[in-house]
Amino acid sequence: MSEQSPWLSIWKSPRETIQKIIAQNPRQSLWPLAFIYGFTSLMNCFQSFPIALHYGLVWMMLISIVIAPFWGYAFFSIWSYVVVWVGRMFKGQGSFDAVRAAYAWSCVPLIGNIPLWLLLLFFYADFVFFGAQDQVVLPGAVALLFLILIGKLVFAVWSIVIYLQALAQVQQFSILRSIGNVVAASLVIGMASAIIWVLAVIIFSAFMPSVPVDVHHTGWFVQ
Numbered sequence: 460m461s462e463q464s465p466w467l468s469i470w471k472s473p474r475e476t477i478q479k480i481i482a483q484n485p486r487q488s489l490w491p492l493a494f495i496y497g498f499t500s501l502m503n504c505f506q507s508f509p510i511a512l513h514y515g516l517v518w519m520m521l522i523s524i525v526i527a528p529f530w531g532y533a534f535f536s537i538w539s540y541v542v543v544w545v546g547r548m549f550k551g552q553g554s555f556d557a558v559r560a561a562y563a564w565s566c567v568p569l570i571g572n573i574p575l576w577l578l579l580l581f582f583y584a585d586f587v588f589f590g591a592q593d594q595v596v597l598p599g600a601v602a603l604l605f606l607i608l609i610g611k612l613v614f615a616v617w618s619i620v621i622y623l624q625a626l627a628q629v630q631q632f633s634i635l636r637s638i639g640n641v642v643a644a645s646l647v648i649g650m651a652s653a654i655i656w657v658l659a660v661i662i663f664s665a666f667m668p669s670v671p672v673d674v675h676h677t678g679w680f681v682q
Contacts, residue, residue, distance in 0.1 A: 465479065465480055465487075465488075465564065466488075466567060469564050469565075469567050469621060469625075470567065470568065470617070470621070473564075473565070473620075473621045473624040473625045473628070474624050474625065474627070474628040476564070476625075477560065477561050477564060477624075477625040477628050477629060478628055480560055480564060481556075481557045481560060481629060485554075485556040485557055485559070485560040486556065486560070487560070488563075488564075489532065489535070489559075489560075489563055490528050490532065491528075492531070492535075492563040492564065492566050492567070493527070493528045493529075493530075493531030493532040493535060493563065494527045494528040494531060495531070495566050495567070495569050495570055495573070496530075496531040496534065496535070496563075496566040496569060497523075497526065497527030497528055497529070497530035497531030497532075497534070498523055498524070498527040498531075498573060498576075499569050499572045499573065499576065500530060500531065500534065501522075501523045501526065501527060501530060502523065502576045502579075505519055505523070516580065516584055520580075531566075535559050535562055535563050536559065537648075538562060538644070538648065539555060539558045539559035539562055540555065541644045541647050541648055542558050542562070542626070542640060542641070542644045543555050543558050545640060545643045545644045545647065546558070546630055546640045546644075548643070549630075549632065549636050549639060549640050549643075551630035551631070551632065551640060552629075552630055552631040553626075553629035553630040553631070554629075557629040558626065558629055558630070560625075560629070561622065561625035561626045561628070561629045562622060562625075562626070564621070564625060565618050565619070565621040565622030565625055566618060567618075567621070568614045568615075568617040568618045568621065569614055569615070569618055570614075571610065571613075571614040572610075572611050572614050572615070575607050575610050575611050575614075578603070578607055579604075579607060582600065582603065582604075583600075583604060622641075623637050623638060623641065624637075626640065626641065
């Protein structure tokens with residue numbers, strides 16, 4: 460019987476899977492995984508930055524698809540560098556490539572969020588990306604939206620669980636020490652991100668004129 464694909468085994472056996480990946484090629488499938496993370500991350504960002512409001516949904520999607528792998532790859536690298544750097548204080552043993560592979564492969568469950576984002580785009584674009592608040596939502600839309608949000612949460616939590624297990628494996632940590640490594644790295648990244656975010660909002664606001672919301676393109680669940 461052939462060996463199970465890491466795309467499947469990572470869901471239930473993250474420690475064993477990441478160990479095999481590191482032994483074979485820690486850069487395996489890095490770009491596809493970067494696209495998965497990058498696309499879902501950009502969708503989250505575009506809820507705050509009104510790209511669709513200024514350029515439309517088609518351009519927003521094209522920008523997301525083109526930029527996603529580079530966005531994901533850059534975040535994998537920056538995050539993993541900080542995790543390795545902070546992890547040295549916890550006596551972590553993982554190399555940069557191994558730690559980056561642990562994070563990249565933990566994003567496999569986020570595949571499930573891609574169709575959920577497409578559902579949000581198709582049925583709820585007015586609310587999610589255009590900020591419309593004055594339309595009546597039918598009961599069926601509320602139920603579907605609830606299921607979508609629950610699904611996104613489940614996949615996100617599963618991704619975090621995989622990451623903590625995989626990071627513990629490559630860093631030779633306990634789960635508690637792995638959590639400490641992630642929390643410390645998050646504080647460093649968070650402070651840097653807050654500064655960058657404020658600057659980005661200021662720059663974006665200065666160069667993008669306000670556009671009145673006029674949405675009539677999605678009528679599936681709204682009146």
